[in-house]
Amino acid sequence: MKTQNHFLRMILMAFGLLLTTSALKASGGDDHTHAGEKPVAEVNGKTYFSSEAISDKYELFLKYQPIEPGEEATLWLFISEYKTNRPLDSAILKITSKEDKNLKFTIVRIDRGYYEVKTTFPSTKKYSLTVTINSALGSDLLLLQNIEPGKQLVALEAEHSRSFFSSTLFLVGVGLVAGLLMMFVFMKARYRKAAAGFLIALIVLPTAQLQPAWAHEGHGDAGKKGNNFSNAFEVPKETQFLFDVLTQPVQQSSFTESTKLFGTVIPSSNGQAVVQSPQTGKIISLSVKVGQKVAKGELLATIEPSIDAGNTVTFLSEKNNAEAELLAAQKDYERLKSIEDIAAKKDVAEAESRYKKAKQNKILFENLSNSSASNARAIVLKSPINGVVSNFTFAIGANVNANETLFTITNLSTVYVEAQVFDKDADKVYNGTNFLVECSTTDIHKTAEVKLLARAQSINPTNQTQRVIFEMENPDGEFKIGEFVNVRVFAPQPIKEIALPNSAISEINGRPVIFIKDNAEQFSVSYVSIGQNNGTHTVIKKGVEEPERVVINATYQMKMIYLNQ
Amino acid sequence: MKATIKNIAFALFAGAASMAITSCGSKSSNADAEHDHAAGDHAHTYACPMHADVTGKEGETCPKCGMKLELVSADKAANTNTYFMAFKATPAVEAGKPALLSFTPSIKGNESEMVPLDIQHDKKLHLIVVSKDLSYFDHIHPEFQANGSYDINVLAKGANYTNGRFHNETKFEQGGDYVLFADYVPSGASHQLERIELNVSGTPYKAQKYTTAKTVSITDGYEVSLVPEGGKFFNEGTSHISGIIKKDGKEISADTFENYLAAKAHVVVISEDSQNYLHVHPEVVNGRLDLHTTFGKPGIFRGWMQFQTNGQVHTADFVIVVEEGKAPESEHAAATEHAH
Numbered sequence: 001m002k003t004q005n006h007f008l009r010m011i012l013m014a015f016g017l018l019l020t021t022s023a024l025k026a027s028g029g030d031d032h033t034h035a036g037e038k039p040v041a042e043v044n045g046k047t048y049f050s051s052e053a054i055s056d057k058y059e060l061f062l063k064y065q066p067i068e069p070g071e072e073a074t075l076w077l078f079i080s081e082y083k084t085n086r087p088l089d090s091a092i093l094k095i096t097s098k099e100d101k102n103l104k105f106t107i108v109r110i111d112r113g114y115y116e117v118k119t120t121f122p123s124t125k126k127y128s129l130t131v132t133i134n135s136a137l138g139s140d141l142l143l144l145q146n147i148e149p150g151k152q153l154v155a156l157e158a159e160h161s162r163s164f165f166s167s168t169l170f171l172v173g174v175g176l177v178a179g180l181l182m183m184f185v186f187m188k189a190r191y192r193k194a195a196a197g198f199l200i201a202l203i204v205l206p207t208a209q210l211q212p213a214w215a216h217e218g219h220g221d222a223g224k225k226g227n228n229f230s231n232a233f234e235v236p237k238e239t240q241f242l243f244d245v246l247t248q249p250v251q252q253s254s255f256t257e258s259t260k261l262f263g264t265v266i267p268s269s270n271g272q273a274v275v276q277s278p279q280t281g282k283i284i285s286l287s288v289k290v291g292q293k294v295a296k297g298e299l300l301a302t303i304e305p306s307i308d309a310g311n312t313v314t315f316l317s318e319k320n321n322a323e324a325e326l327l328a329a330q331k332d333y334e335r336l337k338s339i340e341d342i343a344a345k346k347d348v349a350e351a352e353s354r355y356k357k358a359k360q361n362k363i364l365f366e367n368l369s370n371s372s373a374s375n376a377r378a379i380v381l382k383s384p385i386n387g388v389v390s391n392f393t394f395a396i397g398a399n400v401n402a403n404e405t406l407f408t409i410t411n412l413s414t415v416y417v418e419a420q421v422f423d424k425d426a427d428k429v430y431n432g433t434n435f436l437v438e439c440s441t442t443d444i445h446k447t448a449e450v451k452l453l454a455r456a457q458s459i460n461p462t463n464q465t466q467r468v469i470f471e472m473e474n475p476d477g478e479f480k481i482g483e484f485v486n487v488r489v490f491a492p493q494p495i496k497e498i499a500l501p502n503s504a505i506s507e508i509n510g511r512p513v514i515f516i517k518d519n520a521e522q523f524s525v526s527y528v529s530i531g532q533n534n535g536t537h538t539v540i541k542k543g544v545e546e547p548e549r550v551v552i553n554a555t556y557q558m559k560m561i562y563l564n565q
Numbered sequence: 566m567k568a569t570i571k572n573i574a575f576a577l578f579a580g581a582a583s584m585a586i587t588s589c590g591s592k593s594s595n596a597d598a599e600h601d602h603a604a605g606d607h608a609h610t611y612a613c614p615m616h617a618d619v620t621g622k623e624g625e626t627c628p629k630c631g632m633k634l635e636l637v638s639a640d641k642a643a644n645t646n647t648y649f650m651a652f653k654a655t656p657a658v659e660a661g662k663p664a665l666l667s668f669t670p671s672i673k674g675n676e677s678e679m680v681p682l683d684i685q686h687d688k689k690l691h692l693i694v695v696s697k698d699l700s701y702f703d704h705i706h707p708e709f710q711a712n713g714s715y716d717i718n719v720l721a722k723g724a725n726y727t728n729g730r731f732h733n734e735t736k737f738e739q740g741g742d743y744v745l746f747a748d749y750v751p752s753g754a755s756h757q758l759e760r761i762e763l764n765v766s767g768t769p770y771k772a773q774k775y776t777t778a779k780t781v782s783i784t785d786g787y788e789v790s791l792v793p794e795g796g797k798f799f800n801e802g803t804s805h806i807s808g809i810i811k812k813d814g815k816e817i818s819a820d821t822f823e824n825y826l827a828a829k830a831h832v833v834v835i836s837e838d839s840q841n842y843l844h845v846h847p848e849v850v851n852g853r854l855d856l857h858t859t860f861g862k863p864g865i866f867r868g869w870m871q872f873q874t875n876g877q878v879h880t881a882d883f884v885i886v887v888e889e890g891k892a893p894e895s896e897h898a899a900a901t902e903h904a905h
Contacts, residue, residue: 098678130679139711143681143752546824
């Protein structure tokens with residue numbers, strides 16, 4: 001009796017345990033339904049039927065929910081250009097079905113490349129739609145196959161139920177209950193041997209039934225499951241049109257190899273001039289402003305040389321000497337003049353010239369010492385070249401020293417670019433025919449063609465580079481002295497390679513990838529090994545083949561969809 | 566004590582039962598995979614995409630053209646339609662005069678039905694035009710028109726091709742008998758080949774007779790040699806032929822060719838009586854073209870190899886003398902089979 005009570009307790013406990021588990025499951029009920037839908041999206045990726053057809057011009061994609069035979073069905077037809085994936089507009093469509101010539105199709109344009117097709121399929125059999133397209137791209141005839149009215153999205157429901165029944169927790173629960181029941185019956189039974197046989201049969205029989213049921217369902221999914229482990233992902237056609245996902249067929253094409261050099265803009269040999277003060281003085285006039293364009297020979301400033309005390313004394317004594325000399329010369333000349341008849345003619349002439357010289361000297365000194373006429377001593381500074389006056393900081397009245405640089409005149413119409421070339425690139429540079437300078441920021445907003453001016457004569461001992469000079473016409477002064485630039489050296493002969501626009505390449509886990517359009521809604525990620533980048537295109541060495549279609553627009557969105565799948 | 570033992574036994578049994586059921590579940594999923602695999606081997610047929618009569622197992626290649634056998638869908642296998650290519654020339658083709666050739670793929674007994682075609686080698690319809698004596702060759706692609714036919718323009722003598730030769734136009738500069746081979750795949754059906762005879766009025770061409778082999782052909786500066794394994798061409802078994810390309814006396818790799826109609830090269834082989842037609846797409850192995858084909862009968866065959874460099878299509882022509890006998894087993898093929 002006691003044991004029986006014990007058993008009852010045990011059974012109650014076991015049921016209690018089972019109830020808790022089912023309660024847990026029930027509480028996660030919402031979760032469960034979500035989980036039930038989620039595998040649908042993951043495993044099949046689709047909650048609709050589809051059919052697609054391609055030609056060299058068009059890609060047709062037909063989407064539809066399960067169709068009830070005899071009822072009006074709405075199907076969605078997406079038409080895009082096969083090569084570019086651009087939605088096709090203003091196409092004239094005609095749809096017929098070879099299985100039923102009487103089928104009427106109403107086609108309504110919803111958006112670019114997006115059409116609503118309405119028809120009533122009378123019976124449950126496979127239909128195929130023959131689509132005639134006429135558009136600017138040309139005429140075409142395509143066949144959309146395997147449209148099955150009456151077919152339900154069974155695969156999805158099977159997946160749903162299977163995920164429930166095959167869950168380990170459920171099986172453990174079933175096993176536990178079965179075990180408990182069997183043990184209970186076994187303990188109560190009188191003919192234990194017979195009961196044991198019955199029990200074994202009980203265990204074996206249900207498994208025999210379960211096995212084929214699962215195997216059957218598994219069969220249908222086997223192919224699709226593989227996609228989960230590959231790099232494939234689905235992008236609905238609507239999304240493709242919305243994000244403007246454009247493709248380009250991969251094609252080997254001429255790719256002009258280019259080498260990138262780092263360079264700095266420097267002034268050309270005649271492109272920069274400095275104006276220095278010839279002697280110490282004071283700026284007394286300034287004729288130009290910073291940034292002003294000046295012509296060669298144009299006045300820049302005037303300097304009045306300053307004279308120190310020693311010089312002043314010398315000057316004054318010289319002046320006195322000149323005055324004394326004038327007086328002496330005058331007297332001598334007047335005396336000789338008075339005795340002109342008897343005096344030697346030569347002496348008179350000498351005295352006269354001495355007097356005139358002294359008089360001139362006197363005038364000179366008078367001029368010099370006369371402050372009002374001090375301009376005569378001023379030094380005029382003129383621009384030696386055509387150009388633009390660079391920044392200067394002095395003002396009128398400032399004192400300047402001898403050999404001090406006052407002005408820098410720069411002419412940007414021709415500048416040089418000095419580039420450091422590593423030995424391995426030297427041949428490419430010297431054999432290159434085209435050189436292009438671009439600013440070194442990621443946003444390339446200015447470029448200019450340059451020509452090779454001077455080859456290197458020596459190698460920089462610190463980094464073993466050669467200093468090569470390019471000459472660049474810079475009429476608008478876009479490039480400034482000291483600017484860091486890139487110099488692209490283009491090979492004379494283009495090479496045949498697969499090159500894709502830079503917009504096609506993005507990065508996942510730090511590795512370059514491209515997105516390949518496999519089917520109407522299926523894309524796959526391909527890790528590529530990239531080569532040269534010539535600024536607009538990049539060579540793809542590995543990872544893509546002709547004539548796959550590669551996404552060249554909305555790559556970022558594709559990456560996000562792939563990462564979030 | 567007894568109760569405890571019973572309790573333990575009880576729990577153990579319950580546990581064992583649950584494990585048994587769980588393991589059954591996992592076993593069944595293994596069984597799936599095996600079942601699936603087995604189904605793949607037996608239920609599906611693999612056939613050559615170009616020669617529907619050639620069937621085999623997955624991974625095998627067609628002895629006629631060397632292409633990999635592809636899975637034939639149930640629908641395709643169930644398709645019993647007989648296709649033919651309706652041909653019309655307007656006006657009747659006259660040497661040196663313009664005309665329009667129209668081809669309409671149709672179904673026997675249901676001629677009003679429009680037959681969409683699948684793309685194969687970049688085009689929906691490949692048309693090989695040869696003179697009956699096999700001295701003239703052209704490979705062109707009629708294009709679909711709104712009226713449902715695939716048309717190609719015949720240009721007048723002296724007119725210039727808009728896109729160069731071998732594209733969307735042809736010419737018949739001399740009269741005489743010509744044979745057209747229309748090569749196409751209707752959607753949902755297997756590959757089709759239609760042989761059409763065409764008589765061009767006007768002064769007929771002077772028929773040529775080919776008797777000696779020509780296995781080296783020079784075209785646009787390229788020297789192309791066909792070298793059969795064992796040195797001779799035989800009618801039985803798969804012949805393995807190497808295509809060696811030289812330029813300026815130096816051998817160059819066929820990898821440098823541009824893709825022309827989705828292949829590095831196209832080889833068309835037609836028997837002297839213009840009844841046997843082979844279209845082979847060689848693969849590139851170690852820089853050489855690797856052709857696999859079965860001639861089927863001994864005699865004289867004419868061959869044309871087309872390839873593209875720098876946007877220009879080159880055509881090399883050959884005369885192949887096929888002898889009675891069996892082609893030797895390929896060492897290359899044998900080696901790969903051993904590896905498997």
